[in-house]
Amino acid sequence: xxxxxxxxxxxxxxxxxxxxxxxxxxxxYHAQPLEDNLFEWHFSVRGPPDSDFxxxxxxxxxVLPPEYPMKPPSIILLTPNGRFEVGKKICLSISGHHPExxxxxWSIRTALIAIIGFMPTxxxxxxxxxxxxxxxxxxxxxxxxxxxxxxxxxSMRSALLTLTPNSNPSAEDHQAKRLAQQINFKAESSSxxxxxxxxxxxxxxxxxxxxxxxxxxEQEAADEPxxxxxxxxxxxxxxxxxxxxxAPSTGRPLSPRQRRAQQQNQQGQxxxxxxxxxxxxxxxxxxxxxxxxxxxAVLIVLLTLALAALIFxxxxxxxxxxxxxxx
Ligand SMILES: [Zn+2]
Numbered sequence: 222x223x224x225x226x227x228x229x230x231x232x233x234x235x236x237x238x239x240x241x242x243x244x245x246x247x248x249x250y251h252a253q254p255l256e257d258n259l260f261e262w263h264f265s266v267r268g269p270p271d272s273d274f275x276x277x278x279x280x281x282x283x284v285l286p287p288e289y290p291m292k293p294p295s296i297i298l299l300t301p302n303g304r305f306e307v308g309k310k311i312c313l314s315i316s317g318h319h320p321e322x323x324x325x326x327w328s329i330r331t332a333l334i335a336i337i338g339f340m341p342t343x344x345x346x347x348x349x350x351x352x353x354x355x356x357x358x359x360x361x362x363x364x365x366x367x368x369x370x371x372x373x374x375x376s377m378r379s380a381l382l383t384l385t386p387n388s389n390p391s392a393e394d395h396q397a398k399r400l401a402q403q404i405n406f407k408a409e410s411s412s413x414x415x416x417x418x419x420x421x422x423x424x425x426x427x428x429x430x431x432x433x434x435x436x437x438x439e440q441e442a443a444d445e446p447x448x449x450x451x452x453x454x455x456x457x458x459x460x461x462x463x464x465x466x467x468a469p470s471t472g473r474p475l476s477p478r479q480r481r482a483q484q485q486n487q488q489g490q491x492x493x494x495x496x497x498x499x500x501x502x503x504x505x506x507x508x509x510x511x512x513x514x515x516x517x518a519v520l521i522v523l524l525t526l527a528l529a530a531l532i533f534x535x536x537x538x539x540x541x542x543x544x545x546x547x548x
Pocket of ligand 1: 263264280370371372373374375
């Protein structure tokens with residue numbers, strides 16, 4: 222598979238890493254890319270204990286966008302389960318229907334745990350949701366063990382490690398439920414009580430992020446040291462960097478060729494920086510709720526405008542010098 226993909230692409234690098242991390246099935250979930258497509262994965266998850274899905278193992282597809290992890294994966298269940306419609310993209314806030322609430326620090330593992338935690342929650346008419354009776358769900362759970370995937374050849378009886386008395390499902394289950402609560406809230410942020418509950422916490426973090434963008438990037442890195450820290454540190458310093466390249470020209474007017482070279486140089490630096498800065502920079506505005514999202518966006522637009530104004534002024538001054546000289 223390695224020869225087929227551009228190994229410099231952030232999505233490919235990230236997916237290869239996640240595939241290695243998820244290579245061995247656990248007792249609760251397993252996911253791997255298809256042999257011929259790194260951007261389509263098949264997964265199996267165990268139904269949460271103490272629910273109507275207890276004893277069920279459910280299979281499905283995960284389709285990754287080329288922009289992953291900046292954009293969320295789409296999740297499609299293949300096993301009838303009575304909670305999610307088969308063959309339809311699931312309406313979780315972390316699935317393709319709500320791209321605005323996906324966080325790049327989340328992973329395929331996060332999505333799998335969220336699905337498990339989300340199964341016992343109420344469908345409430347959301348897209349792709351089903352509200353089958355407990356009896357129907359239990360019957361489907363039993364039947365799910367017979368499912369064999371024609372595409373990846375996975376059999377549900379052997380897809381996951383067998384639960385043993387030593388295994389500790391409650392820790393996984395607890396984690397899954399906590400994540401599902403967070404995700405549930407994000408999906409309903411416009412209406413329900415969860416929105417008002419969260420408002421206090423969100424406004425605290427939004428004030429700090431509006432005050433100083435680089436601080437919020439550092440907080441982001443502190444929250445998720447595993448994936449983002451390496452990329453976050455260059456981006457924090459980057460805020461000041463666009464200005465210095467223009468500075469050397471202040472003393473004397475540049476010839477057109479020098480100016481062109483300088484512009485190309487700046488352009489090149491900008492292009493070169495982009496892949497590194499994008500993963501670290503975007504999470505900051507996305508992580509916050511609407512108000513701070515707008516605040517960060519305005520800040521970025523203002524910084525961009527200021528930089529553009531400086532560059533144009535530089536060009537204008539240089540041209541003026543040249544004009545005077547020729548007269
Ligand atoms: Zn499969």
